[in-house]
Amino acid sequence: xxxxxxPPTAVGTPRxxxxxxxxxxxxxRRGSVATVIMLVLAIAWLFPLLWALYNSxxxxxxxxVNGYFSVGGWTLDNYQEAWSRGNFGLHLKNSLLITxxxxxxxxxxxxxxxxxxxxxxxxxxxxxxxxFLAANLLPPQALLIxxxxxxxxxxxxxxxxxxxTMLNSFWALIFVNTAFQxxxxxxxxxxxxxTLPHEIYESAELDGASVWRQYWQxxxxxxxxxxxxxxxxxxxxxxxxxxxxxxxxxxxxxFPVTSALNNLRGQFFADTNLVAAGSIIVALPxxxxxxxxxxxxxxxxxxxxxxx
Amino acid sequence: xxxxxxxxxxxxxxxxxxxxxRRSLLRxxxxxxxxxxxxxxxxxxxxxxxxxxxxxxxxAPGPVKFGMNExxxxxxxxxxxxxxxxxxxxxxxxxxxxNAVDHNTFQESISTYLQGTPDDVFTWFAGYRxxxxxxxxxxxxxxxxxxxxxxxxxxxEASTAPDGNQYFVPVSYYPWAVFYRKSVFEKxxxxxxxxxxxxxxxMEDMQGKKVTPFAFAAKDAxxxxxxxxxxxxxxxxxxxxxxLTKGEQKWDSPEVRNVxxxxxxxxxxxxxxxxGRTWQEAATSMANEECGMYLLGTFVVDGVxxxxxxxxxFFTFPALDASIGSDALDAPIDGFCVAAATDNEEAxxxxxxxxxxxxxxDAANSSASAPFIAANSNASTEAYGALQKxxxxxxxxxxxxxxxxxxxxxxxxxxxVITASIQDFLKNPDNIDSITTSIQQQAASILG
Numbered sequence: 052x053x054x055x056x057x058p059p060t061a062v063g064t065p066r067x068x069x070x071x072x073x074x075x076x077x078x079x080r081r082g083s084v085a086t087v088i089m090l091v092l093a094i095a096w097l098f099p100l101l102w103a104l105y106n107s108x109x110x111x112x113x114x115x116v117n118g119y120f121s122v123g124g125w126t127l128d129n130y131q132e133a134w135s136r137g138n139f140g141l142h143l144k145n146s147l148l149i150t151x152x153x154x155x156x157x158x159x160x161x162x163x164x165x166x167x168x169x170x171x172x173x174x175x176x177x178x179x180x181x182x183f184l185a186a187n188l189l190p191p192q193a194l195l196i197x198x199x200x201x202x203x204x205x206x207x208x209x210x211x212x213x214x215x216t217m218l219n220s221f222w223a224l225i226f227v228n229t230a231f232q233x234x235x236x237x238x239x240x241x242x243x244x245x246t247l248p249h250e251i252y253e254s255a256e257l258d259g260a261s262v263w264r265q266y267w268q269x270x271x272x273x274x275x276x277x278x279x280x281x282x283x284x285x286x287x288x289x290x291x292x293x294x295x296x297x298x299x300x301x302x303x304x305x306f307p308v309t310s311a312l313n314n315l316r317g318q319f320f321a322d323t324n325l326v327a328a329g330s331i332i333v334a335l336p337x338x339x340x341x342x343x344x345x346x347x348x349x350x351x352x353x354x355x356x357x358x359x
Numbered sequence: 360x361x362x363x364x365x366x367x368x369x370x371x372x373x374x375x376x377x378x379x380x381r382r383s384l385l386r387x388x389x390x391x392x393x394x395x396x397x398x399x400x401x402x403x404x405x406x407x408x409x410x411x412x413x414x415x416x417x418x419a420p421g422p423v424k425f426g427m428n429e430x431x432x433x434x435x436x437x438x439x440x441x442x443x444x445x446x447x448x449x450x451x452x453x454x455x456x457x458n459a460v461d462h463n464t465f466q467e468s469i470s471t472y473l474q475g476t477p478d479d480v481f482t483w484f485a486g487y488r489x490x491x492x493x494x495x496x497x498x499x500x501x502x503x504x505x506x507x508x509x510x511x512x513x514x515x516e517a518s519t520a521p522d523g524n525q526y527f528v529p530v531s532y533y534p535w536a537v538f539y540r541k542s543v544f545e546k547x548x549x550x551x552x553x554x555x556x557x558x559x560x561x562m563e564d565m566q567g568k569k570v571t572p573f574a575f576a577a578k579d580a581x582x583x584x585x586x587x588x589x590x591x592x593x594x595x596x597x598x599x600x601x602x603l604t605k606g607e608q609k610w611d612s613p614e615v616r617n618v619x620x621x622x623x624x625x626x627x628x629x630x631x632x633x634x635g636r637t638w639q640e641a642a643t644s645m646a647n648e649e650c651g652m653y654l655l656g657t658f659v660v661d662g663v664x665x666x667x668x669x670x671x672x673f674f675t676f677p678a679l680d681a682s683i684g685s686d687a688l689d690a691p692i693d694g695f696c697v698a699a700a701t702d703n704e705e706a707x708x709x710x711x712x713x714x715x716x717x718x719x720x721d722a723a724n725s726s727a728s729a730p731f732i733a734a735n736s737n738a739s740t741e742a743y744g745a746l747q748k749x750x751x752x753x754x755x756x757x758x759x760x761x762x763x764x765x766x767x768x769x770x771x772x773x774x775x776v777i778t779a780s781i782q783d784f785l786k787n788p789d790n791i792d793s794i795t796t797s798i799q800q801q802a803a804s805i806l807g
Contacts, residue, residue, distance in 0.1 A: 112664055112665070115639075115643050115664060116643075116647075116664065135432065136430075136432050136433060137430075138430075138431055138432060199471060199474075199475070203474070203475055203476075214475075214476040215476075216475075216476060218475045218476050219475070219476055297464060297467075297468055298468065298471055301426075301458075301460065301468060301471065301472045301475055301476065301477075302458050302460070303430060303431060303458055303459040303460040303461070304431070304458075304459075306460075306464075310464065311430075313430070313461040313463055313464045314430035314431075314432075314433055314461045315433075316461065316462075316463060317433060317434060317436070317462065317661070318428075318429075318436065318462040318463075318658070319638070319656070319658040319661065319662075320639065320658065320661040320662060321639070
């Protein structure tokens with residue numbers, strides 16, 4: 052971050068000269084400039100969020116009369132009402148039922164792909180990786196109609212889906228999310244697996260380990276940091292997913308929590324403070340996941356970016 | 360391939376619409392002509408006194424799936440729909456399984472909903488939005504549940520698609536009118552204007568007393584359409600409004616330009632910087648006495664603080680052209696349709712027929728915390744507040760009822776083209792010619 056905010060002149064000058072006695076990449080003056088810029092950016096990003104948080108603790112009738120820049124009208128009712136009106140208990144459960152299987156399936160399938168791509172050198176390895184990545188570049192909106200029609204034609208037994216098709220079932224969301232996230236996961240995991248020393252696979256071969264065993268008992272424990280980082284990212288992304296849920300689900304009680312946030316708005320009238328409280332509730336699980344697994348998250352961003 | 364096909368179907372629209380319009384010129388009162396469209400319906404009408412309260416008495420009740428455009432527990436609108444579902448389940452002894460989706464999501468995903476796994480009966484709107492689905496064959500012809508006792512011919516016409524069959528059962532409506540605070544008008548000695556001169560005098564007086572005559576908001580892009588509609592209907596009449604929304608009149612015609620021109624002269628009497636204001640904020644500024652009046656739907660009461668709600672009253676926009684008068688207004692009708700994809704049409708028809716009855720409206724209004732204005736004239740008005748009683752009266756006295764611009768025309772045209780163009784006009788009121796030309800070009804390509 053700091054490297055990109057430094058003035059462009061730094062590019063032309065040799066790097067060695069820039070390193071002062073302090074040993075950092077940028078000198079003190081540039082460091083403080085970077086800090087100020089980052090501070091401004093951070094405030095610009097955080098301000099709307101904090102303002103929403105602030106107003107979520109205030110009554111609509113108070114802010115309606117006094118405006119949003121006022122102080123006062125404190126209440127906790129917004130949270131209580133958002134929880135009950137938005138029916139968040141049910142919808143958080145729906146989100147859980149979609150996110151957990153989708154993340155597990157994504158990681159499992161993409162680690163299989165990554166293992167093959169990293170461990171064996173077939174001629175089509177690069178093509179295969181390219182295909183997986185290409186799917187990542189495709190905007191999901193472009194696939195809206197084909198996926199919708201396809202899912203409408205796929206029958207499911209009624210114990211899996213009341214509608215009798217993939218539409219209106221959690222399966223649809225689990226599969227769609229898995230498909231869209233696999234490209235990225237396969238890419239990161241295969242790059243990470245390529246950094247594992249080849250020698251350990253040779254010794255494993257010598258000890259008579261099958262390919263499956265090399266994957267499950269050797270590779271998987273070694274890529275655990277990468278899996279943890281990806282799991283954090285994937286939980287965040289799939290939990291926040293909004294588009295497919297509104298397209299593939301049309302039964303009110305099956306919406307994940309992100310789509311259910313709309314329940315707090317009426318046909319015409321919207322209590323903005325209530326919506327703010329609801330948004331905070333919806334954002335909380337992601338924040339918790341992020342702060343608990345922050346270390347993995349940050350290190351995960353650079354995972355696989357360098358091949359050892 | 361899809362393009363020419365859709366052009367073919369849309370070519371047939373104006374023809375059938377114009378047939379209806381010729382008749383609408385012939386008949387005196389609204390709606391009477393709808394009966395002429397279907398000779399069969401006349402026969403059915405002959406003995407309609409025999410029709411029971413159940414509407415489609417022939418259809419056998421059975422378990423139905425009911426799609427509602429209000430989220431569970433979201434307030435009175437949901438309570439009313441659920442009350443109707445419960446009352447029917449009890450009366451007919453069948454199961455009504457409800458699917459409650461919030462209003463905006465339901466509306467935005469309606470086409471995937473109808474093509475996917477729709478419920479048998481679902482909430483929808485009268486007007487072009489219903490007609491479009493009827494034409495595409497995604498909603499079922501339910502002309503055999505009509506006539507329904509207590510629903511007037513005007514409502515029957517609003518439920519009729521261009522092919523002359525009914526596809527809709529109305530349940531409620533809400534009119535658009537000019538709202539004001541009774542106490543504020545009393546204090547200042549103001550009176551409801553009944554002519555353009557009186558309106559002008561009132562606005563001048565308000566400005567003299569440092570009150571902005573009209574509260575105005577355009578951040579919700581649909582809100583200013585109400586002003587456009589009423590000016591259009593006052594200056595050019597209801598028939599012109601209907602022809603315009605169906606593509607039979609041009610958006611760059613002198614009539615439409617005149618509407619924008621008139622609007623431009625009225626803009627100085629409206630709140631400034633409307634583009635950054637939501638209707639709720641505008642309603643609040645009327646409640647605060649910063650503004651004198653606000654042209655909006657009856658839902659305006661939700662936007663003012665509770666203590667001022669009882670102080671609200673309204674009048675219909677006065678006539679701008681004596682030869683056209685002031686007997687047309689916007690009063691969007693909400694109701695129900697049967698999905699064509701249903702595999703249980705008999706039960707769906709039995710249910711939808713019942714939903715149109717006074718019994719259904721009473722079931723809704725007696726158990727919800729706030730009532731709707733029932734479409735059925737036999738429904739009890741006991742639960743109505745003063746505003747609703749007056750609304751019902753005003754709508755009954757109106758000669759022509761429009762559905763609101765975005766419900767009377769193609770949804771793409773309304774929501775992407777006209778909304779943006781009106782906002783553009785509010786930003787640059789002098790660009791009327793280029794704005795109307797651009798709407799017409801886009802309307803021509805959308806309506807075909």
